[in-house]
Amino acid sequence: MRAQNEIDFWRGFALVTIFINHIPGIYFERFTFRNVSLSDSAELFVFLAGCALRILVDGSASALPAQWLLFRLEARAFHVYVAQIFVTEMAIALLAAAALLLDAPYLLDWHNTSAIFNDPVKAHIGLVLLTHQLGYFNILPLYVVLLFIAPAVALLQRTAKTILLLVSFGIYAWSLIYGVNLPTWPVEGTWFLNPLTWQFIYVLGFLLAGSDGIGGFARRHLTLLRWLALPVVVLGAIVGYTNFSPDPVAVPEPKLLFTFDKTFLAPARLIHSLALVALFSGAFKIFQPWISRSSEYLCLLGRNSLNVFCALSLLSLSGQILRFIFGGYVALDALIVILGLLVMGVLAWAAEWRERFRADLASKPLPPPHSAGF
């Protein structure tokens, strides 16, 4: 498995944060960074997904012809899509089982699941089309869309570098200015994380992870960018701590440009998340020696982010059900967090063990076939 690196570390960090933040009311939520931050782990996760795409495109996939790159990335998108369908179905079954065992029909409402049970014909079509998403299970649908467009991102980078940033920014600005988002169905509404705007932070992650273009510019001027980022991060901490939000009536049109909206990834949130990246980029190398065991664990999670993400989604839902049964006690919350982190770690370790086992098998010569004996 690859050595510890910054992207895996922060991915692991984002995964742990998402696990805790997806259990409403849990005691330990107060220690997650969103309490002192304008943006949260969702921005970090999507930005890092962009970085990971760049590392793939510039690394192991750099020699691939365009059609093979397209095939590889679309296969990955399909893999994540299958994971989303699987994890959603597991969540539905988990809630249904809990509702039956506890004789608690209200659990069938949680996180927008009610349409599955009350309007199953339409809701199942919506699940497959990703237009029906469960609450807290709405990051993977965004990720599917981003991976689906990943070949376009990668091929534009190869053929027309300057256009990529312009196109991505153009779609972001258009969506923000006109409030355009993808619809949900059968429950009327819009996507919780709008792919039309969130693609921009994905593309920025992709571009900034490279050594040329804006990535090269950022590296050359990192000290200056860090000084610029510092007041933004401090302001973001104040906003997060005070829960300040601009007056949507007073701000001029187009209002989404001036609010702190998460669905549309408002510019303030985007700038804040980029400032966090500028300030903390490279920090991993400095503090890694002091937290070697923790960083080893977080990198393990980060290396297996899809498996871990699916697991944490179900673990956080299980945590919610446990809190419903036993009440919101700190001791129970501590147990949920400890068990959750343990299971996530074991699953990531098992995934790597399986890969190593496969690699070992592949490297050994096959034993001669036994004679049939009859």
Added chain:
Amino acid sequence: MAAPPHAEEASVPPAAPPLSPPCDVPGTDIAAPATLPNVTQALQKGEKIRILAIGSSSTLGLGASSTTRSYPSQLEVILEHALKGVDIAIINRGVAGEVAEDTAERIKSEVALKQPDLVLWQLGTNDALARVPPEEFENTVRSTINWLKANRIDVVLVGVQYTSRLARDENYVAIRDSLRKIAADENILYVRRYDAMRFIAQRRANLQLMASDNFHLNDLGYQCMAEHVAHAMIISLFVKRLRPIQN
């Protein structure tokens, strides 16, 4: 078309819409009036009233036979009938099973996009079931109310429903009490669904307000909910003197 009534100025203010026999409960079991300054101002100007109905399954209308039987849809009809000539537009943004913290996030987004005059926020049940600490729930609700007030948007809290099973649940009671306290402290209109539904359940035991799952409302349940919210709003819009909240 009849001229729209002007709140607090109309010579004969519209009477609160009569409650249908199955939904009839004492006014004190519905709400204590509180001012709705922004809607009042819009009425005085004869403008269209835009209402954002947000919350969970009771807003979405789970258990109703069709979307037109959800409480926001029925409320729109009742209000337009009561405030003759006034154009009322209610946007339904119910998401089943959602806790207040997530709804609060959506409120900010929806307010920026739809710019409503009033937010009808139905809440509490899912926070109680998710065991969200009442003080945390209270902080979320208070900060959102203050944000809405600062942005000159009226807010009406629509409380938890009555079900015999959850009536003894510690968290459920704590969240219900928390809502009462918030409404009293912030002087905002709070529709006490729990009290109204309990009155009906105790006095008219043969009436079924719930769907077959015994958790969501049925058409009659939503009709009563819409009537109670409409009653509370009209009384508040045209009230001359406020009565103290009676718990």
